Amino acid sequence: MEKIKVGKINSVRRHRVNRTGPNEIEERKQICMNALLNRSWIDKHEDEELYYWIKEQYFELRDWFTNYTGYTIIMNRHFIKLEKVPAVAFPWMGFSEFSKPLDYALFTYSLWYLENKTENEQFLLTQLVIEIRQHMVEQEMEVDWLNYYHRLSMARALKKLKSLKIVQAVDGEESNWVNDTAHHDVLYECTPYSRYILRNFPVELSSFTNMEDLKDTIIYGLDTKEKALQQKHNLYRRFLLEPTLLNHQWQGDISYLRKESKELVSQLKIMFGWEGSQYREGIIFFEPHVTSESETFPTQSALSDLSMLVCGEIRSMVTDPVTKMQVELDGLVRLTKHEIERILIHLKAKHGEFWTNEHKNMDSAVLAEALCNHLEEWGFGHWEDHMFFVLSGAGGKWEIKYGLTEQVD
Numbered sequence: 001m002e003k004i005k006v007g008k009i010n011s012v013r014r015h016r017v018n019r020t021g022p023n024e025i026e027e028r029k030q031i032c033m034n035a036l037l038n039r040s041w042i043d044k045h046e047d048e049e050l051y052y053w054i055k056e057q058y059f060e061l062r063d064w065f066t067n068y069t070g071y072t073i074i075m076n077r078h079f080i081k082l083e084k085v086p087a088v089a090f091p092w093m094g095f096s097e098f099s100k101p102l103d104y105a106l107f108t109y110s111l112w113y114l115e116n117k118t119e120n121e122q123f124l125l126t127q128l129v130i131e132i133r134q135h136m137v138e139q140e141m142e143v144d145w146l147n148y149y150h151r152l153s154m155a156r157a158l159k160k161l162k163s164l165k166i167v168q169a170v171d172g173e174e175s176n177w178v179n180d181t182a183h184h185d186v187l188y189e190c191t192p193y194s195r196y197i198l199r200n201f202p203v204e205l206s207s208f209t210n211m212e213d214l215k216d217t218i219i220y221g222l223d224t225k226e227k228a229l230q231q232k233h234n235l236y237r238r239f240l241l242e243p244t245l246l247n248h249q250w251q252g253d254i255s256y257l258r259k260e261s262k263e264l265v266s267q268l269k270i271m272f273g274w275e276g277s278q279y280r281e282g283i284i285f286f287e288p289h290v291t292s293e294s295e296t297f298p299t300q301s302a303l304s305d306l307s308m309l310v311c312g313e314i315r316s317m318v319t320d321p322v323t324k325m326q327v328e329l330d331g332l333v334r335l336t337k338h339e340i341e342r343i344l345i346h347l348k349a350k351h352g353e354f355w356t357n358e359h360k361n362m363d364s365a366v367l368a369e370a371l372c373n374h375l376e377e378w379g380f381g382h383w384e385d386h387m388f389f390v391l392s393g394a395g396g397k398w399e400i401k402y403g404l405t406e407q408v409d
Contacts, residue, residue, distance in 0.1 A: 044078055058073070120191075169188055217233075309347055313347060
């Protein structure tokens with residue numbers, strides 16, 4: 001019996017957890033650092049061993065995050081949490097379960113409602129929605145619970161609150177309330193997490209004048225030393241939270257990035273176990289070992305396989321003396337959507353037997369759109385003026401082939 005296998009050369013993995021180290025102490029430290037970075041919090045009752053590992057190394061971990069990122073660690077008798085704030089916000093950093101802006105609004109107003117609740121205090125869904133609507137009207141925002149889609153947004157917000165363990169349902173389901181508000185209600189109970197989901201701001205929120213200022217976790221001074229600290233924090237925060245960060249994506253002095261590259265690679269290997277490689281286009285980090293701590297690239301989706309296949313084909317076209325596809329500065333390759341469609345049509349004719357039925361039967365324009373969006377989500381490229389897809393040098397590190405391997409019994 002034969003099994004299809006996708007092989008890869010020079011693969012780039014999204015950096016996350018590594019469970020190896022020079023000794024048990026170093027290994028535990030890396031496990032703790034990756035858990036703090038990837039999880040919303042470490043629950044003492046669900047992962048008691050990890051909770052105490054972090055507690056034992058608290059001062060070292062706290063000092064590292066303070067020094068290199070400006071992040072703080074919150075620790076209490078229930079959980080430990082790293083207060084993470086991105087230096088640059090991307091759409092994929094939002095909640096994948098949310099589909100409309102109203103979902104986020106109702107999630108936020110639910111947190112407002114919970115501010116006056118104590119741990120283990122119970123409340124009804126009907127009480128929640130009445131107070132939220134009244135408060136939103138005062139803020140000149142309209143929500144109508146007779147509107148089915150508004151109720152769906154409320155249900156999505158509540159499901160996210162439950163998945164984050166901010167509240168727990170004691171009796172009832174919000175999905176039943178969505179379909180019949182007159183005869184269904186839900187009883188919820190507050191958890192210890194409800195007061196810790198929102199980040200702490202260094203000053204009163206009302207004092208901020210623009211969205212850009214919200215990214216800062218501490219107040220930086222205006223002297224040279226403070227500006228250098230802010231720059232270092234931005235550097236580490238971007239490499240920690242973004243799948244890739246190449247030179248052309250760095251918003252600042254490129255000479256600073258190059259000067260700090262050796263220290264950056266060393267620190268992230270020591271503290272997280274990530275392997276960093278320096279290329280002309282910039283530094284790329286990957287995981288030597290993949291665990292279930294976080295999603296990595298390539299994902300389990302067949303779209304990742306197609307993405308790597310397309311990247312490999314473009315790489316061949318760049319090095320082919322006949323096609324001579326142009327490469328811009330920093331290894332960027334600019335393609336139109338039609339060019340990507342043609343590449344997909346060519347690859348389908350060549351390798352279509354290995355594709356899923358969904359992708360084989362999908363319109364080439366729709367598939368090209370989905371593939372580019374997948375690459376953009378993982379930092380391998382971006383749309384420019386809705387006409388060109390700009391593939392970064394990170395995509396050029398892939399070269400994969402479909403192959404057949406014998407199954408060993």
